């Protein structure tokens with residue numbers, strides 16, 4: 001460590017020679033400051049690496065620092081010198097006044113740069129890569145966050161050297177607990193166990209970086225690491241879409257496609273890629289890059305604005321997501337640090353990760369972000385909040401988590417014409433151009449082909465949602481209330497996802513005894529099994545929990561999918577219930593109770609109309625049948641419930657009087673046995689209820705039989721009378 005060669009100017013390794021000024025960047029393990037090198041009054045950047053957060057030892061760092069001293073290229077940022085200050089490693093570098101491309105996009109270009117600027121930035125970056133590869137190095141961390149710009153438009157690739165060393169030794173990027181990163185830039189071969197990788201891995205990352213610059217975020221960036229790993233391995237490579245990314249040239253699309261080939265041997269070298277027509281026509285960066293930040297405020301003010309926004313986003317992170325992210329993150333750390341993936345294991349882990357990219361959720365988060373900012377910065381006013389939007393934002397892929405108490409000065413900045421903030425937000429600093437530009441679906445629309453791959457999980461999530469809705473919003477009128485309650489239930493479920501498990505369980509128990517919606521099948525099941533007073537006992541709580549578990553068909557994302565065909569007698573001891581096969585069940589026929597009430601035009605219940613088997617039947621045809629079915633079922637349900645409850649009340653009173661049920665203990669001395677007696681009482685009541693149900697079934701059977709008899713008699717009567725009529729007519733004719 002110490003001074004590094006290849007630089008004409010000598011820099012001391014004495015920390016007191018450096019005056020640290022504003023923070024201009026932060027990453028997984030480091031914070032970067034603008035600083036003054038006092039002996040020469042020169043502005044430099046000092047990167048302070050927290051050694052406690054790095055998994056590398058000092059020897060590794062020293063070795064890498066020596067390697068760095070050999071690097072000398074205009075497009076690779078070099079370290080002037082480095083030294084240890086307490087538990088930090090300070091790396092002194094040239095100060096790149098416009099920061100990273102990532103920051104620039106976040107602050108002013110949430111949808112990415114225009115092609116001319118991208119071409120220049122990529123060309124300079126590729127020159128750096130070519131140089132490094134020629135020197136036998138692999139960068140391994142090519143991404144917009146590591147492409148730095150200075151005020152002249154000069155482009156330099158950063159984070160090589162010390163950082164790469166730390167990457168070797170462990171898991172540099174992911175060593176900080178608060179950091180949430182994604183392996184979006186990693187080549188498939190890097191993620192695959194044992195496949196080995198070389199400098200072509202940088203070409204893949206370069207291709208991903210091209211997409212990042214084009215869209216404002218890397219493909220898959222909204223997914224947690226585990227999911228990204230799998231998507232990178234399993235999905236078709238991402239790319240620029242020939243239709244959707246119309247604004248980009250064919251040669252740009254071609255160039256990206258060449259980089260993002262899964263077979264590394266088919267990817268071009270940096271040297272070869274530089275000869276691609278896309279780079280041949282690239283403009284000098286002074287022309288196309290410099291104008292990107294022409295009217296932007298100083299870097300440190302932008303960084304502060306971003307920190308506030310990042311803090312707001314972090315504060316809004318919902319618990320389960322955070323937990324899942326932590327899980328994903330820890331798995332990711334485990335795998336990445338060893339560079340040894342068990343793909344099957346990853347799949348299993350990734351299946352635990354939610355699919356959460358539907359727009360409604362993004363909007364929901366967006367709304368929360370707004371309200372958070374209102375709470376935190378009430379003076380900003382609603383009009384300004386309209387400018388806040390995180391839809392287009394990729395997840396934080398740098399540090400974050402630092403809630404700065406500093407206040408960004410009133411922004412004279414970010415007044416870029418047509419894009420400028422032009423607002424009066426004092427702290428979060430007019431973030432219109434800080435990536436909070438509203439572009440929601442537009443981002444989706446311009447997504448790369450990679451995001452087409454994402455459509456699948458999306459569709460799956462949606463189908464799960466629609467299945468959930470089956471029990472609810474079938475029809476207007478009386479059922480509407482149920483649909484509403486069901487929707488409320490779903491949203492409650494959503495809410496539940498954000499709550500500690502024990503609380504959810506608690507609420508589940510509290511919710512189920514409510515019989516407000518007799519048409520809701522899950523509620524029916526619980527209503528059928530138990531009466532309200534019994535439900536309040538602890539014993540029932542267990543049974544409820546078990547029941548809810550047993551009804552769980554699938555957990556998908558935020559939603560648990562429950563069986564819609566819950567057995568109404570599920571909770572009743574089997575031995576006491578005369579079970580019938582559904583086919584031969586008179587109870588099924590007893591659905592004809594509805595026929596007594598509704599006119600004969602109504603659809604038969606036992607047999608769905610033929611069209612039902614045809615999936616192409618229009619909803620307009622299906623809806624009346626479904627409504628009819630639903631109404632009849634609900635009426636039948638109500639009838640049964642009424643009969644059941646009246647019978648039940650009578651029986652319970654009866655049984656209690658006859659001493660069949662143990663009376664509830666009344667004296668305080670009996671307190672110890674209250675629970676036992678109560679649960680015994682519950683058990684007996686359950687048996688009673690099941691007996692009553694069985695009796696009710698028999699009664700219904702009898703009723704149905706009587707009805708059939710009645711119909712038969714009616715038919716006989718009709719035929720008799722018609723025969724009589726015919727006889728009369730015959731006689732008359734004769």
Ligand SMILES: Nc1ncnc2c1ncn2[C@@H]1O[C@H](COP(=O)(O)OP(=O)(O)OP(=O)(O)O)[C@@H](O)[C@H]1O
Pocket residue numbers: 024025026027028029030031032045047077093094095096097099100102103145146148158159163172173397398399
């Ligand atoms: N020389 C520099 N001049 C100006 N800004 C810089 C300089 N070096 C780094 N930065 C800023 O600081 C940020 C973090 O730096 P860097 O990427 O080196 O840290 P890190 O901890 O290695 O981050 P990560 O590992 O997440 O990429 C950069 O994204 C950039 O915005």
